[in-house]
Amino acid sequence: MEKLERTITEPIGEVDLNRPKVEIGKLFGKIQAGLETFFIKKGYLFLIIGFLLGRALILSQLTPFTLPFFAAIYLVRREKAPLALIGLIGGAATLSFTHAATTFIICFLFLFVFRISKKWVRNELKVLPFFVAGTLLAGTVAKTFILKGHVSLYELMMAGVEASLGFILCLIFLQSLPLLSLNRRRQSLKTEEIVCLIIMLASVMTGTIGWNVYDLSVEHIMSRYLVLIFAFVAGATVGSTVGVVTGLIFSLANISSLYHMSLLAFSGLLGGLLKEGRKIGVALGLLIATLLMGMYVDGGANLIISLYETGAAILLFLLTPQNLTMKLSKHIPGTPEYAAEQQQYMRKMRDVTAQRVSQFSNVFQALSKSFSAHNEPSGWEENSDREFDYFLSNVTEKTCQTCFKKDHCWARNFDTTYDYMKEIMNDLDYEDGQISPRLAREWDKHCTRAKKTTEVIQQELTFYKANQKLKKQVQESRKLVADQLLGVSAVMGDFAKEIQRERENHHKQEELILEAMQEFGIQVEQVEIYSLEQGNVDIEMTIPYCNGLGECEKLIAPMLSDILGETILVNSEECAAFASDFCHVTFHSAKAFVVDTAVAHAAKDGGLVSGDSYSTIQLGSGKYAIAISDGMGNGERAHSESQETLQLLQKILQSGIEEQVAIKSVNSVLSLRTTDEIFSTLDLAMIDLQNADAKFLKIGSTPSFIKRGAQVMKVQASNLPIGIIEEFDVDVVSKQLKAEDLLIMMSDGVFEGPKHVENFDLWMKRKITELKTDDPQEVADLIMEEVIRSRSGHIEDDMTVVVSKVKHNIPKWSSIPLQKKAN
Structure with missing residues (x-):
């Protein structure tokens, strides 16, 4: 039926226009793969x-080209050295039989010497040019x-020149020949590799000197x-370089x-400058x-x-296929294709990294669910009943197993015996080891070994x-x-999303800002x-x-404020250190509010070390944290305890974990770290x-207060100090x-x-209401002074007051309008 419906709903006579293109693409792909196999894998290119x-x-x-090329092939692609030697001898034979014989003898001599000395050579790559x-x-x-x-001085000098050229060409061929293999086609080319490749190509083309087609020089x-x-x-840069290097090698081969x-x-310079006109411009x-x-030249x-x-x-x-030029451009730094290839690679790495981070996030989430699954209430009830059964089995093993009334109690009156034992256990548990007289009388009647x-x-x-x-x-x-x-898991999930967030394309906005700055x-x-996101x-x-x-x-910042x-x-x-250097500046959105914080603190009896610690933390998520921790007691131990509490909290909060989870984590660390009764408030x-x-x-901790004009509001929550119990609920106000x-x-002091x-x-509240100033430091000092004065100048506990004032964030410099507004 489904097949019949598909047949009816399919359009009749519709032709897939993309199919010929796909077939042609597959054909070109097969031809390219075949050419690569024939010329590179089989070595006929050499x-x-x-x-x-x-x-x-x-x-x-x-x-000087023959032996360096053969030596480089022998070291890089040894299995293709015979093909290269045949090609060298065949090319030399087109000049003369003497050249062909000399080429064969010199290559054979090199092989003989190189193989003999191989026992004493550790690094063949370094010594090859010298050989x-x-x-x-x-x-x-x-x-x-x-x-x-005989050998004249001129001939000896020419032999030295040829040997020097062979040394240099050997280095060039060792650098450029690996570029012709398939395993390095995806790597970018360095500058020296590009130059070596050009020299090798120009050297190869010198073999065409003297070839003419209809009086045109090949x-x-x-x-x-x-x-x-x-x-x-x-x-233009690489084009002119190719022209100079190629022309230099041709001029050495033929002075004319x-x-x-x-x-x-x-032509390389002009063609490169006219590159924007595509192939027509370069031509x-x-x-x-x-x-x-x-x-x-020569009068035309x-x-x-x-x-x-x-x-x-x-x-x-x-006639050169665009696919070939695209592949070549991907390997040359500075080209748009190379930049796109690098961007694609970075995007791929980013996606892989984000995927891995997301997988880790899922793993942590699964682990969290696994731990939570064992804490379900139904599971606790089942485990409690099972544990009570184990408890009774241990009791009966020591008492009822050897009793003559075992069958009477447990086979005939199981429920009664079970209920009695359960009631006895509950009485012993809740009545300080005593059972009620009624239960004692009934149990004596029921059990022969009641006591x-x-x-x-x-x-x-x-x-x-x-x-x-x-448990x-x-x-x-x-x-x-x-x-x-x-x-x-939540932090890693957010991090994975941030990784996948690309830098958006803002070229137009960048040009507008640049133009506006220059006009000003x-x-x-x-x-x-x-990012141009509002507030970010x-x-x-x-x-x-x-x-x-x-x-x-x-x-600049006021102008950007007006623009955005x-x-x-x-x-x-x-800032740059020298006048010829540049300064690098980053601009971010201003927060709507800023917080000014002041502190007043004193140690017990005027000591140097206070058990109280305080901290202000600027979090990257646009939040500002103020924390006070009071260690148990006074002195160095209490100070280190409260200081460690704040340091742990700061690091966990800065990692992006939620506040409640962060506090619970700090509590667990401090409660499990030591058996000493040292606690901290937060x-x-x-x-x-x-x-x-x-x-x-x-x-x-003690309550906090918010002063808004003449009104004073109290902020209070009830939680035990950190480290007393391992599990507690954090009340958030x-x-x-x-x-x-x-x-x-x-602090409580x-x-x-x-x-x-x-x-x-x-x-x-009365003292805060009576304050005539709103300066944070003055408020903190006045509150501290009032408390100390009420104690006749004695400081009987560590004291810390932190006062923060919330203000609108008003920039120091106003925005500068770019254009005059019409009246």
């Missing part, structure tokens, strides 16, 4: 290169002596084609081609260079031939209660671990926008040396700087703060410090 290098000459008599140079020098001198019977056509390819792919170097260099650059150079005698050669090179260039059974139940009850306490602690620890794992007279070198703007600028005049804060419609401030600034306030929303988490509010937090005061709340 046969062709060897043939051309075998007939290449320098200064019309030197052949090549020595073999060339010895072979050339021996050849001259055999043919002429070497001129191929050299101009090479320049066109690189100018189109990499631009000296002017050709100027033509190639000029036009070569054509213009040919016309200009042809008219000034060979201009027509040169134009024909340029036309043939342009035709080959236009012994009661004693065994009491003994086993001690172990049972210890076991229950231990409860394990369950609480499991719940704590589950919460911590869930918090870590501010010189900006570069603008990079990473992130812009980086590079400006010239500012000489420390505050140009970024006074001019929100307050922008300088986040970080790296008073934490988290203020969101975007909306001034505040959350208060109080662990065994939320308050909406407003600008100019004063938040007053204090201040709150409970006043002498002869019955109601500390009313006393503290």
Whole structure:
């Protein structure tokens, strides 16, 4: 039926227009794979290169290419060395039989010496150029002596030149030959690798010197084609470099081609500059260079031939598949294709990293669920009944197993015996080891060993209660671990989302900002926008040396504020050390509120070390945390305890974990760390700087107060101090703060410090209401002074007061309008 419905609903006569393109793409792919297999894997490319290098000459008599190429092939692709040797001998034979014989003998001599000395050579790559140079020098001198019977000084010098060229060419071939293998095609090319590749290609093309097709020189056509390819792919710099290097090698091979170097260099430069015109623009650059150079060299005698050669090179260039130039450009740094390839690679790495982080987040979430599954109430009830059955089995094993009434009690009256024992256990547990008289009388009538059974139940009850306490602690620890794992999972999930958030494309906005700055007279070198999200703007600028005049804060940030419609401030600034260097500045969105905090504190009896610790934490999520911790007792031990509590809390909060989970984590660490009864209180306030929303988490701490004009509000929560128990619920109190509010937090030494005061709340509210100042430091000092004065100048406990004032964030410099508004 489904098949019939599909047949009816399919459109009749519809043709897939993309199918021919797909088939053509597959055909080209098969052809490309076949050519790669034939030329590279099977090594026939080295046969062709060897043939051309075998007939290449320098200064019309030197052949320094043969042995370096054979030696490099022997070291890099040893299995293809015979093909390369055949190609070299075949190319040399086109010059003369003597050249072919000399090439074979020199290569054989190199193999003989290299194989013999292999026992003493540790690094073949380093010594190979020296072997090549020595073999060339010895072979050339021996050849001259055999043919002429003597060796002149000129011939000896030429042999030295050829050996030196062989040394250099060996290094070049070792660098460039691996580029022709399939395993390195995905790597980017370094500058020296590009130059070596160009030298090798130019050297290979010197083997075409003397080849003509209808009076057109093949070497001129191929050299101009090479320049066109690189100018189109990499631009003017690489194009002119290719022209210079290629022309230089051709001029060494044939002195009459000296002017050709100027033509190639000029055409590479023009073609690269006209690269924006695509292939037509690059071809036009070569054509213009040919016309200009042809008219000034030889009076234009060979201009027509040169134009024909340029036309043939342009035709080959236009027929070159775009796929080939795209592949080549991906390996040359600085090209758009290379940048796109790198961006794709970075995106792939980013996605892989985000996926791995997300997987870890799922693992932690699964672990959290696994720990939480063992803490279900139904599971606890089943385990409790099972444990009670084990408890009774231990009791009956010591009492009922040897009793003659065992069958009567447990086979005939199981429920009655079971209920009696359960009731006895409950009485012993809740009545301080005593059972009720009624139960004692009934149990004596029911059991012949009532007294012994009661004693065994009491003994086993001690172990049972210890076991229950231990299991409860394990369950609480499991719940704590589950919460911590869930918090870590949430943090890692958020981190995975941040990794996947790409830098958006803001080229247009960057140009507008740059243009606006320049119109205003501010010189900006570069603008990079990473985010334009409201309240989360992130812009980086590079400006010239500012000489420390505050140009970024006074001019650029106000202008950005006017452009973006929100307050922008300088986040970080790296000023240049020298006048020729640049400054790097980042601008972020300003928070709607800022918090000014002041502290007043004193140690017990005027000591140097206080058991109280305080901290202010600026979190990256736009939150501001204020914390006070009071260690148990006084002195160094209490100070280290409270300080460690705050340090743990700060590091956990900065990791991005939620406040409640962070406090529970700190509590678990401190409660499990030591068996000493050393506890700490914690008073934490988290203020969101975007909306001034505040959350208060109080662990065994005193109340806090919010002063808003003449009104004073108390913030209070009831929790035990940190470290007393392993599991507790954190009460969170939320308050909406407003600008100019004063938040007053204090330790118990201040709150409970006043002498002869019955109601500390009313006393503290009255003192705060009577304050005539709203300066945080003055408020903290006045409260501290009032408490100490009530004690006649004695400090009987560690005292800490932290006062924070919430204010609107008003930038120091107002926004600067870019355009005058119409009246």
